Amino acid sequence: MTWTDCSAANSRLEPRITADGSFSLWSESFDQAFHSARGAIEEARTTFLAPAGLEGLAPRSDVAVLELCVGTGTNTAQLLDRCRKLDLKLRWWGLESDRRPLQLALADPRFRCQCSEQSLELLDSLAKTGSCRAGPMLWGDARQSLQNLMPKVEAQCDLVIHDAFSPRVCPELWSLEFLTLVARCLKPEGRIVTYCSAAAVRQCLKLVGLHQAGLPPPTGSGPHQWSGGTVASWKVLELKPPLQAFTAMELEHQLTRAAQPYRDPRLNATSEQIRQDRQQKQLLGTGLSTSAWRRRWQGEAGLTDPGRFPPS
Numbered sequence: 135m136t137w138t139d140c141s142a143a144n145s146r147l148e149p150r151i152t153a154d155g156s157f158s159l160w161s162e163s164f165d166q167a168f169h170s171a172r173g174a175i176e177e178a179r180t181t182f183l184a185p186a187g188l189e190g191l192a193p194r195s196d197v198a199v200l201e202l203c204v205g206t207g208t209n210t211a212q213l214l215d216r217c218r219k220l221d222l223k224l225r226w227w228g229l230e231s232d233r234r235p236l237q238l239a240l241a242d243p244r245f246r247c248q249c250s251e252q253s254l255e256l257l258d259s260l261a262k263t264g265s266c267r268a269g270p271m272l273w274g275d276a277r278q279s280l281q282n283l284m285p286k287v288e289a290q291c292d293l294v295i296h297d298a299f300s301p302r303v304c305p306e307l308w309s310l311e312f313l314t315l316v317a318r319c320l321k322p323e324g325r326i327v328t329y330c331s332a333a334a335v336r337q338c339l340k341l342v343g344l345h346q347a348g349l350p351p352p353t354g355s356g357p358h359q360w361s362g363g364t365v366a367s368w369k370v371l372e373l374k375p376p377l378q379a380f381t382a383m384e385l386e387h388q389l390t391r392a393a394q395p396y397r398d399p400r401l402n403a404t405s406e407q408i409r410q411d412r413q414q415k416q417l418l419g420t421g422l423s424t425s426a427w428r429r430r431w432q433g434e435a436g437l438t439d440p441g442r443f444p445p446s
């Protein structure tokens with residue numbers, strides 16, 4: 135597939151090179167970048183792998199990973215390399231609705247250059263056959279795929295990498311109902327790791343009954359970026375770096391209207407329906423004003439929405 139084929143499709147995907155030199159994409163339909171502008175590989179390592187707890191596992195251990203929103207396969211490639219380095223036996227399931235990001239990445243020499251030969255071999259196999267030695271790729275809406283996959287993954291996962299677009303543009307993958315399903319995949323000590331620190335998502339994880347920790351803002355980020363993401367588990371999380379307790383500002387964020395959950399009772403609503411339903415509940419709700427919270431902390435942190443990065 136070429137960029138021209140891609141532009142001809144009903145929504146464009148455009149290549150981007152991020153600050154660490156690694157390959158990424160920008161999606162026209164979601165109006166959002168696939169990775170942090172500071173670096174796709176940097177994000178895979180610091181946001182998703184550093185808090186995953188893989189280093190604590192003994193060599194030759196089995197590790198089961200569910201990856202939500204595989205996209206270009208950047209996180210997958212980094213995960214494969216890390217498991218190989220730590221001599222872990224990876225069992226993997228990948229969920230993704232669009233085949234193009236992986237095809238486009240694999241067709242681009244800049245992406246191929248940044249991957250190890252071993253990871254490329256597995257990604258090529260995923261793109262061609264829908265599976266690789268580590269496990270299968272399930273193409274389609276992750277809400278449906280995960281329901282189908284449940285008999286295989288329920289209470290099996292050491293790690294869930296949740297890398298959907300932000301809740302504002304992709305609320306269907308951050309609803310209370312979807313996150314309930316995701317949580318059911320975890321072993322008691324398993325972890326969900328995400329870049330997202332939205333109050334609504336943290337509120338859903340709390341309602342599901344998970345314990346949570348925050349991640350520090352990326353090194354070198356400005357004062358506007360107040361969080362680097364969220365980790366959640368059925369067990370109380372040991373607050374070893376990079377995991378940290380929520381700050382007073384984050385705790386207060388949870389009391390605002392921004393913490394109104396996204397709801398998708400039958401796991402088939404459109405994003406517009408989910409957003410509208412939430413907006414109506416926010417109008418009726420009694421939560422603190424989110425703008426007052428923002429004003430209150432603005433002086434200290436110069437707050438902006440820590441959601442996903444605008445197009446470059």
Ligand SMILES: C[S@@+](CC[C@H](N)C(=O)[O-])C[C@H]1O[C@@H](n2cnc3c(N)ncnc32)[C@H](O)[C@@H]1O
Binds near residue numbers: 204207229274276
């Ligand atoms: C932020 S990107 C993922 C980036 C990816 N982890 C990577 O390393 O390239 C979000 C991905 O979610 C996918 N997506 C959007 N809606 C989805 C849905 N309902 N089910 C499954 N995947 C979805 C998009 O096609 C896109 O590839």
